[in-house]
Amino acid sequence: MPHEPQPQPADELDAEAVRTWSSLALAALGRAREDIDAINVYPVADADTGTNLYLTAESGDRALDAVFGTGGTGPAGVSDTTAPPSLPEAVRAYAHGALIGARGNSGTILAQLLRGVADVLGTEPEGRGPAGLLAQALTRAAEEAYRAVAHPVEGTMLTVATAAARAGEAALTTAGTAAEVARAAYDGARAALAQTPGQLAALGRAGVVDAGGCGLVAVLGALWQALSGQEPGQEPVRGRAVPVPRTPEPCAEEQGGPAYEVIYLLEATEAAVTALRARLDGLGDSLVVVGGDGLWNVHVHVDDPGAAVEAGVVAGRPYRIRITHFGDERRRGRGERAQRAVVAVVPGEGLAGLCAEAGATTVLTRPGEEPTAAALADAIARAHAREVVLLPGGPDGRAAAGAAAEQARADGVRVAVIPTRSAVQALAALAVHDPEGSFDEDVVAMTAAAGATRYAELAVAESRSFTSAGICQAGDVLGLIDGDVAVIGAALPETAEAVLERMLGSGGELVTLVLGPEVPDALAEHLEAYVQHGHLAVDTVTYRGGRYSPPLLIGVE
Structure with missing residues (x-):
């Protein structure tokens, strides 16, 4: 069952408050998701900021539910048979879940903002009451988010986060509760969001506020609601939790920039990540690296996605690699699927x-x-x-x-x-x-x-075993045609020839060869000559499969 938000008494800053905040933030982002997508014009007009923020928040919410015992054991190590988690356990789980599920530029920044909150609330600090702790947490969040972005730009989500933190700290002179600090931060964020079109030219041309900042306003509104029990006031767009201006017109100038978005999780040391930042900064833009304690989420826009992933391999162990081609998204109407x-x-x-x-x-x-x-x-x-x-x-x-x-x-x-x-x-x-x-x-x-298209794959046997083509030994080259072992050979070239001969025996017009990372170009030249010699009417095309691909893939059309 999904968690039902239970707004807290005005000065309660505990694990249940974090859980309620998460649920309300996810609901608010869900309501505003399409409108935020529609005003997404910076840094890339790919109409997915609302979706990315929602998916990031959803990942954090799942991790938080886990430590409460509704979905297994969470990263804080609390199982479903233990007492409810403490505030530090809950806020660290929320931040960790957002980190591993962060999507896009905006989602990655949101994950780092939550990590900043967890750095303060997740250590059981002494000497400040709930109001002071929350103000300190919002300030740390904005600082860490700025540090995570290679080249911060004003008029963005970072500007809104900083304004919220300053408003929260300023409220301490008159505020006595965490809820009052949250309200001040929310109001400060809304005011800053309204100013973003005058700070960033792309927003001004399109007549919109910053999409990431718009999502952050929703998250801060949910925080205030969780602590106070009061719903944010009616916003200009009916039925939406955040203010969304008019539907933007296409910009006069078409956005340029790298063609790919690359995102991956990375296990690496802080020193290795410092070197990685410098390497990726030279490859592209929109670089955001968030995380810590050995686990990082890397986001960058590049023209060479292979080089971006390879830089991660040098730094540590990248996984959950996602490569997206922006394609025609820059040119289609803003917010249009x-x-x-x-x-x-x-x-x-x-x-x-x-x-x-x-x-x-x-x-x-x-x-x-x-x-x-x-x-x-x-x-x-x-x-x-x-x-x-x-x-x-x-x-x-x-x-x-x-x-x-x-x-x-x-x-x-x-x-x-x-x-x-x-x-x-x-x-x-x-x-x-x-x-x-x-x-x-x-x-x-x-x-x-x-x-x-008939297909084949060449692989190396790892041990002695029985196959449909007979017994193979460890180290033998196996030629699988349409999923079944058809040829057993001692070397890749001879086995590939035998596989091609069988496949072309029933005809074909085009042979596709996909070479693995360790296979030399000479093999492709050898096989192209072999096909041309025996089958004059058959064309051959060759591609590099890259890292993780099998030694050789063959297609016959």
């Missing part, structure tokens, strides 16, 4: 970049890893389209794809899952994707292209 998008699951960074260049939103998997329904649902949300074609990549991802599709349909998104069994089938489907045609015709054409 794309008509159609493609979401593709791929086993390699190079393939992810290739699919992203084709306009797809990608989900990157590692060897032996299956995509989760949550990851696919998140990718569908990031695609921000009315219609979505989902390419699960392999048979192991079909169940998760089905669950994610059902979730998206419940939100009003039309989703079709094409039963791809290999990344090369996904590439074939993307090659015929027609976003301008009808949805049904597009799905039929993509399904036909995927189904007409």
Whole structure:
């Protein structure tokens, strides 16, 4: 059962107050989500700020519910058989959940703001009452958020957070309760939000306030309501918890900037992250690195997503990697959903970049890893389209794809899952994707292209085992055709030749080769010559699969 918010007495600043704040903030962001998306023009007009803030808050809320015993054991180590958590346990869980689930630039900053609050309220400090502690927490939150952003810009969410903190501290001269400090911070944030169009040219041209700041106002309004029991007053937009100005007109100047958004969680030391910041700052913009204590959330906009991920590998262990291509989002009407998008699951960074260049939103998997329904649902949300074609990549991802599709349909998104069994089938489907045609015709054409592509994978056996082609030994090269072991060889070139010969025996017009990270270019040249020698009418294309991809993928259309 979802937690029912229970506003606290005026000076209660405890775990239940944090829980109520979280629930109210999530509800407020849910109500304002579409309106905030609609005014998202900075730093990228991709109409997803409201969605990103909501998903970040939702992740924090789930973690908080966990430490209260409604969803298992949370990061603070409190299980469902123990007493309710303390204030430090609750606020640390809230911040941790937001960190691991942070989405986009705005969500990443919100996660750092919550971490700043947790740095104060999560240590059981002495010497200040609830009002003083809350004011101190809001100040720390704004300071840490500024430090997390590589190049802070005024007129943004950071400006609103700072104004809220200053108003909260100023209120201490007259305020006696935490609720009064929260009200002052909320009012200060609203006043600062109204000034953002005059501080940032992109906002002024579009006639909107900052979208991230708009979401922060909703979160601070929820804080005041949680502590006081009073609902924020009626706002200019009926039925919305935050003030949203008129629907923006397209800017006169088209926004430029990097083509990709890269986000990942990173396990690394603080020293390594310092070097990572410098490296990523040279690669792109909108750099935000938040977290601490060995776990970080990295967000950056770049033209070379592979280099951004590789920088994370140098720094530590990146995971939950998400790469999004902005594509035509910069050029479409502000807040307007794309008509159609493609979401593709791929086993390699190079393939992810290739699919992203084709306009797809990608989900990157590692060897032996299956995509989760949550990851696919998140990718569908990031695609921000009315219609979505989902390419699960392999048979192991079909169940998760089905669950994610059902979730998206419940939100009003039309989703079709094409039963791809290999990344090369996904590439074939993307090659015929027609976003301008009808949805049904597009799905039929993509399904036909995927189904007409035979697929193979070459892998190295890890141990002696029985296969459909006989007994293999550890170190043997296995050639799997349409999912079954068809060839066992001693070396990659000879095994690949045998696989190609079998696949081309029944005809073909195009061979696609996807090389793994350790495979030399000479192998592609060798196989291209082999195909041309025996099958003059067959063309060959070669791609680099990148890190995490198998040694060799083959497609025959």
